[in-house]
Amino acid sequence: MRLTGQSLFRALSFATLSAMLMVSSAISAADYSPNFKGTDITEFINIVGKNLKKTVIVDPNVRGKITVRSYDLLNEEQYYQFFLNVLQVYGFAVVEMPNGILKVVRDKDAKTSNLPVVEDNAFNGDEMITRVVPVYNVSVRELAPLLRQLNDQAGGGNVVSYDPSNVMMLTGRAAVINRLVEIIERVDQAGDQEVDIVKLKFASAAELVRIIESIDKNSASKQTPSNLSPKIVADERTNSVIISGDVKARQRLTKLVERLDQELESNGNTRVIFLKYAKAEDLVKVLKGVSDGIKADTQGAQKTTTQRNSNRDISIEAHDDSNTLVITAQPDMMRSLEDVIHKLDVRRAQVQVEAIIVEVFEGDGTSLGVQWAHESGAMQQFSNGGVPIGQVAAAAYSARDRTVVGSVTGTETGTTTQTSRTVEGDTSLLASLVGSINGTLFGVLKNDWAAVIQAVSTDTNSNILATPHLTTMDNEEAFFIVGQEVPIITGQTASANNSNPFQTVDRKEVGIKLKVTPQINEGNAVQLLIEQEVSSVSGATSVDISINKREIKTTVIVDDGGTVVLGGLIDEDVQESVSKVPILGDIPFIGHLFKSSTSNKRKRNLMVFIRPTILRDGITMNKISNQKYNFIRAEQLKQRADGVNLMPNTSTPVLPEWRDSLVLPPNYDDYLQQKAAKEQGEQD
Numbered sequence: 001m002r003l004t005g006q007s008l009f010r011a012l013s014f015a016t017l018s019a020m021l022m023v024s025s026a027i028s029a030a031d032y033s034p035n036f037k038g039t040d041i042t043e044f045i046n047i048v049g050k051n052l053k054k055t056v057i058v059d060p061n062v063r064g065k066i067t068v069r070s071y072d073l074l075n076e077e078q079y080y081q082f083f084l085n086v087l088q089v090y091g092f093a094v095v096e097m098p099n100g101i102l103k104v105v106r107d108k109d110a111k112t113s114n115l116p117v118v119e120d121n122a123f124n125g126d127e128m129i130t131r132v133v134p135v136y137n138v139s140v141r142e143l144a145p146l147l148r149q150l151n152d153q154a155g156g157g158n159v160v161s162y163d164p165s166n167v168m169m170l171t172g173r174a175a176v177i178n179r180l181v182e183i184i185e186r187v188d189q190a191g192d193q194e195v196d197i198v199k200l201k202f203a204s205a206a207e208l209v210r211i212i213e214s215i216d217k218n219s220a221s222k223q224t225p226s227n228l229s230p231k232i233v234a235d236e237r238t239n240s241v242i243i244s245g246d247v248k249a250r251q252r253l254t255k256l257v258e259r260l261d262q263e264l265e266s267n268g269n270t271r272v273i274f275l276k277y278a279k280a281e282d283l284v285k286v287l288k289g290v291s292d293g294i295k296a297d298t299q300g301a302q303k304t305t306t307q308r309n310s311n312r313d314i315s316i317e318a319h320d321d322s323n324t325l326v327i328t329a330q331p332d333m334m335r336s337l338e339d340v341i342h343k344l345d346v347r348r349a350q351v352q353v354e355a356i357i358v359e360v361f362e363g364d365g366t367s368l369g370v371q372w373a374h375e376s377g378a379m380q381q382f383s384n385g386g387v388p389i390g391q392v393a394a395a396a397y398s399a400r401d402r403t404v405v406g407s408v409t410g411t412e413t414g415t416t417t418q419t420s421r422t423v424e425g426d427t428s429l430l431a432s433l434v435g436s437i438n439g440t441l442f443g444v445l446k447n448d449w450a451a452v453i454q455a456v457s458t459d460t461n462s463n464i465l466a467t468p469h470l471t472t473m474d475n476e477e478a479f480f481i482v483g484q485e486v487p488i489i490t491g492q493t494a495s496a497n498n499s500n501p502f503q504t505v506d507r508k509e510v511g512i513k514l515k516v517t518p519q520i521n522e523g524n525a526v527q528l529l530i531e532q533e534v535s536s537v538s539g540a541t542s543v544d545i546s547i548n549k550r551e552i553k554t555t556v557i558v559d560d561g562g563t564v565v566l567g568g569l570i571d572e573d574v575q576e577s578v579s580k581v582p583i584l585g586d587i588p589f590i591g592h593l594f595k596s597s598t599s600n601k602r603k604r605n606l607m608v609f610i611r612p613t614i615l616r617d618g619i620t621m622n623k624i625s626n627q628k629y630n631f632i633r634a635e636q637l638k639q640r641a642d643g644v645n646l647m648p649n650t651s652t653p654v655l656p657e658w659r660d661s662l663v664l665p666p667n668y669d670d671y672l673q674q675k676a677a678k679e680q681g682e683q684d
Contacts (some may be wrong), residue, residue: 029071034082038065041090045104048083052076059105062092068307084126088173093128111158111171121181123174131177133168135188140166143187147180159333195244196254197235202263204335205234205241212256235632238338263331268358270328274337278345280318280325287316287325290340294333350615351518351526352471352624353478355608359534362603363460367439369579369596375448382579382596386454393432393450464534466512469628471615474520483511486537510535510547525558526612532566534606550606558612566608573602626658634658 049056093110095103110128117130140161151157157172228244291314316327316610371389372380409416439456472478485507515531538546558564580595636654643651
C-alpha cells in the first residue's frame with residue numbers, strides 16, 4: 001500500500017504523541033509532562049480526556065492548532081488546570097456537568113451553559129462558575145458598571161445586578177470572579193455611623209437646622225458624595241441637634257452650631273404674631289396653660305442650678321380685630337410658645353356631609369258592611385267602618401216634608417176653620433251624615449224592610465325626600481332645618497272675674513332637621529355625631545295640637561367618601577275588625593249579609609343615608625362648589641327654556657356662569673356720562 005504525504009504526516013504525528021505518552025507514563029503514573037507542537041486542538045482535548053479518564057464533548061466550533069510545552073512534571077490537578085489554561089488562551093472554556101462530563105465550548109457560549117453556582121472560593125482557576133454576592137452598604141446599580149470593566153465581558157464573563165435584593169450575580173472564570181468578590185468586599189464598607197448630639201442652651205433646634213441646611217444647599221458641599229455628606233436633624237423635644245456623617249464633617253458642623261447657639265439680648269422680648277387660620281382668643285387659653293407648665297419646670301430647675309434671668313413672667317394677649325397674639329416672654333420661653341403656635345395655626349380640614357332623608361308611608365284599608373231594619377223596630381246595626389242604619393233612618397225622617405194641621409177661629413163670626421200647611425224637613429242632620437260617609441253607601445227600602453250597604457277601600461302613600469348638604473370644619477357642629485314654627489300653648493291664666501286672662505305660647509320647630517358634628521380621625525376615617533329628626537303636625541287635640549316625631553341620635557365612623565345608612569322600618573300595623581250577628585254571621589256566603597268587616601294596614605319606613613367627604617384643600621372645595629353651582633344653573637336654564645305658563649314673554653332669572661363677576665348698576669357719575677354720550681349721539 002502506498003502512503004500519501006498527508007497520511008504519512010498523520011502517522012508520524014500519532015507515533016510522536018504515542019512516544020510522548022509512553023515517556024510520560026514511564027516517568028510516573030501520576031505525573032505528566034505535556035509537550036504539544038502544532039497539534040490539532042481536538043486531538044489535544046482527546047489526549048487530555050484519555051489521561052484524566054474524563055468524557056469530553058467538543059463543540060463543533062472548537063477548531064485550531066496549539067503549541068505548548070511544560071518543562072515541569074505536573075500532577076493530575078495541575079495537569080487539569082494546565083488543560084484549562086491552554087483552552088482559555090485560545091478562547092475556549094470547559095463546562096463541567098453534574099454527571100462529570102466535560103463540555104468544551106467557546107468562551108462567549110459558556111455563560112449561558114449550566115455553570116455551577118458556588119458560595120466560596122472553592123475554585124481558583126480557569127473553571128467557569130457563577131457566584132451570587134450580597135451587598136449591604138453600596139447600591140448594586142452603581143457598583144455593576146465598575147465591575148463590568150474588570151470582567152471579561154467579550155468572553156464568558158457577565159455581571160448582573162438585582163436591585164430588589166441588592167445582590168450581584170457574577171459569571172466567569174473562577175480566578176476572575178474571586179478577584180471581583182474581593183473588590184466588592186473592600187468596597188462594601190459601611191460609612192462612619194457615629195453621631196454627635198449637641199444640646200442647645202439658647203437657640204431653637206428647628207430654626208438652627210433650617211439655617212444650616214440653607215447654608216449647605218447654597219454652598220459647594222452639594223457636590224460631595226451622598227455617603228460623605230453630613231446629616232443634621234433637630235430633636236425638638238430636648239432642643240438638641242443630632243449630627244451624623246464623617247468625623248471631620250461632624251466637627252465642622254458642631255463648631256458652627258456652638259457659634260450660633262448664643263443668647264439674645266434681654267431687651268425686645270415682645271412679639272406680635274399674626275395668625276393665619278386659628279382664632280387668637282382660642283389660642284390664648286392654650287398658650288397660658290403651656291406657659292404655666294414652662295414656668296413650673298423652670299422653678300423646679302432653679303432649685304439645683306442658678307438661672308441668669310430670674311424674671312420668668314409671661315404675658316399673652318389676643319387682639320381680636322387683627323387676629324394677632326401679643327406675647328412678652330424670655331427668649332427660650334418665646335421659642336417654645338412660637339413652636340406651639342406654629343403647630344396649632346394650621347389649615348383645618350373641612351367635611352362636606354351629604355344626606356338623603358327618605359320617609360315612606362303606606363296605608364291600605366277595606367270596609368264592607370250590611371245593616372237591616374224593620375218598621376216594627378227590629379234592627380241589625382254595626383258601627384265599625386260604617387254609618388249606623390239608625391242614624392240614616394233618623395236623618396231621612398227629619399229631612400221629609402210634613403203637613404201640619406191646625407184651626408183658625410174668626411173674631412167676628414166665632415167660626416172655627418180647619419187649616420193645613422206643609423213644613424219643609426230639616427236636612428242638617430242628613431247633610432252631616434252624608435259628610436261623614438266614606439266610600440259608597442246605598443240603601444234598599446221595600447215593604448217594611450230597609451237595608452244599608454256601605455263599601456270603602458282606602459290607599460294612602462306618602463314620600464318625604466330631603467337631600468341636605470352641609471359643609472363644616474373639623475369638630476364644628478353644622479345644623480340644617482326645613483320646616484315651620486308651630487305655636488304651642490305652654491300655659492294660661494284667668495283671673496277670678498276674667499278681667500285679665502292671658503296665655504303663654506312657645507314656638508316649636510317642625511320639619512326636617514339635621515345636626516352633624518364631624519371629627520376627622522387619623523387616616524381617612526370620619527367620626528360623625530348625628531342628630532336627625534322628621535316631625536309634622538298630626539292634628540288638634542282637646543288640649544292643643546299633636547306632633548308626630550321621628551328622631552335618630554347616634555355616633556358612627558365612616559371612611560372618606562363612604563356611605564352609612566341609618567333607620568329602617570319604624571312600624572307596621574295590621575288591624576282587623578268584624579261585627580256580626582251570632583250564628584247568622586257564620587253561615588258561608590250568606591253570613592256576609594249579617595256582619596260588617598274592616599281591615600287596615602299601615603307601614604312606615606324612615607331611611608337616612610349620610611356620606612362625608614373630607615376637604616383638605618381649597619382645590620377640592622372649589623371643585624365640589626363648581627359642581628353644585630352648575631347643577632342649580634342647569635335647572636334654571638331648563639326652567640327658562642320651558643318658559644312660564646300663560647306668560648311666554650317672561651324671562652326667569654339665571655345665575656351667571658361660574659367665576660363670572662357680578663354686573664352691578666353704574667354709579668351716578670357713570671350714569672350721567674352715559675346719558676350725555678347717548679344724547680350727543682342722538683343729536684349727531
